[in-house]
Amino acid sequence: MTRAPSRWISVAGSVLLLSLAGGCDEKLRDVAGPSPGLEPTFSSIQQLIFQATDDSGRSACTQCHSSAGRVPAAGLSLLPDDAYRSLVGVASRQKPGAVLVIPGDPDNSYLVHKLEGRSDIVGARMPRTTGPFLTDGQMLIIRRWIAQGAANN
Numbered sequence: 001m002t003r004a005p006s007r008w009i010s011v012a013g014s015v016l017l018l019s020l021a022g023g024c025d026e027k028l029r030d031v032a033g034p035s036p037g038l039e040p041t042f043s044s045i046q047q048l049i050f051q052a053t054d055d056s057g058r059s060a061c062t063q064c065h066s067s068a069g070r071v072p073a074a075g076l077s078l079l080p081d082d083a084y085r086s087l088v089g090v091a092s093r094q095k096p097g098a099v100l101v102i103p104g105d106p107d108n109s110y111l112v113h114k115l116e117g118r119s120d121i122v123g124a125r126m127p128r129t130t131g132p133f134l135t136d137g138q139m140l141i142i143r144r145w146i147a148q149g150a151a152n153n
Helices: 003-022 024-032 042-050 083-087 110-116 136-147
Strands: none
Touching: 042 083, 042 136, 110 136
């Protein structure tokens, strides 16, 4: 009698592992190859994430976070000439005490919290207007850039 439950648990565990593995391929591809040429450098993130456009030519980031004749959302411009100095070491205008990008510390950088939709954010997860949220692979690149010191490279 004691063998039956242990076999059941073994079979159930195997079924569970197989069912979870079925959904892993997409995530692994995503992490392994978020976008061709995407590297943990600011210039790569700027070009391939912040300025990336959808099929209609709209950017999920700079559509709201640009200074083209208006105040950008949350005072954050992600246009090429503004983005770095608007992010690194800059206090959030939404959440007192939070810093958008803390070089070497992605876990406490508020930009990461907003992009991942953590429970401590003020307002909505970003980007919110067009297209999907960032992929796991894109987030990994942003986290690596911050962890490596958030250089303007």
